[in-house]
Amino acid sequence: MKKSKAGGSKHRKAAPNKSPDACLLVLDFDHTVVDKNTDTFVWKLGENGKIPDSISSAHGEKLWTHLMQDVFDYLHQQGCTPKQILDCLASMKLAPGMDTLLYNVPENYDIIIISDSNAVFIQHILETHGVFDRIAHIFTNPANFDEDGRLVVTPFTEQTACDICEKNLCKGDALKMHVDRMAGTGRKKYGRVVYVGDGLNDLCPCFKLGKNDAIFPRSGFRLEEEIKKIQRKKKEEIQAEVVAWQDASTILEYL
Incomplete structure (x- = not known):
């Protein structure tokens, strides 16, 4: 869709990026741009404010996009309209400081989103908050409302090479795809990549970053925990600068 994170090392304080070169800011969406998970947020639209156990209990057995299609089919059967879904999404709050970050990213930075959510959800939320035009490209699962008003989502891909990412989207591959495409067309070569x-x-995409890049894992979430585990092993798998964040203004100060 175009416009469409022997005693172990602690997180280091990031050095400001003063490079005039083209740079890339990569954002996850759920629990990163927005403060909650978009997919499970709409479950409240189900009968009695929840999704039947017969659907939700399939998590882990089905491809996530297939489970969500079951959710959307159920909501449609219950008479839930596109407007109700979009209004629900519009009520979602951005993560702390994220609006400030998106409005003030330096001009030499492109912003892309790589997310397991879907195109309808992401675009509507970004438009609601007035930041959709700030995003250069979005890698996510395609989605649309069909003629009956049912939300239909399809996997971005069905990959089997990456065990870290979901089968519907390898975030490392998506990042590499964008960077290689930009360089290959001669449009720009990024001097620094910042992943949030x-x-x-x-x-997965953190393993593809170099020493001039930076990773911002959200404090208290799984990415931060996994990076700390790797750092304690004193391996060189993570080469980029690592700075945990609670408020996205921290990221803006770095940029």
Whole structure:
């Protein structure tokens, strides 16, 4: 869709980026741009404010996008309209400081989103908060409302090479795809990549970053925990600068 994170090392304080070169800011979406998970947020639209156990209990057995399609089918059967879904999403809050970050990212930075959510959810939330035009590209699961008003979502891909990421989207591959495409077309070569995320599947792209790059795992979330485990082993798998964040203004100060 175009416009469409022997005693172990602690997180180091990041040095400001003063490079005039083109740079890339990569954002996860759930628990990163927004403060909650978009997919499970709409479950409250189900009968009695929840999704039947027969659907939600399939988590881990089904591809996540397939489970969510079951959710959307159920909501449609219950008479839930596109407007109700979009209004629910519009009530979601951005993560602390995220609006400030998105409005004030330096001009030499492109912003892309790589997310396991879906195109309808992400675009509507970004438009609601007036920041959709700040995003250069969005890598996520395609989605649309069909002629009956049912939300239909399809996997971005069905990969089997990466065990860290979900089968519907390898975030490391998506990042590499964007960087290689930009360089290959001669448009720009990024001098620095800054990755912001929270979950386990955000670890994959972190392995693809170099010493001039930076990782911002959200404090208290899985990505920070996994990076600390790697750092305690004193391996060189994570080469980028690592700075935990609670408020996205921390990221803006770095940029």
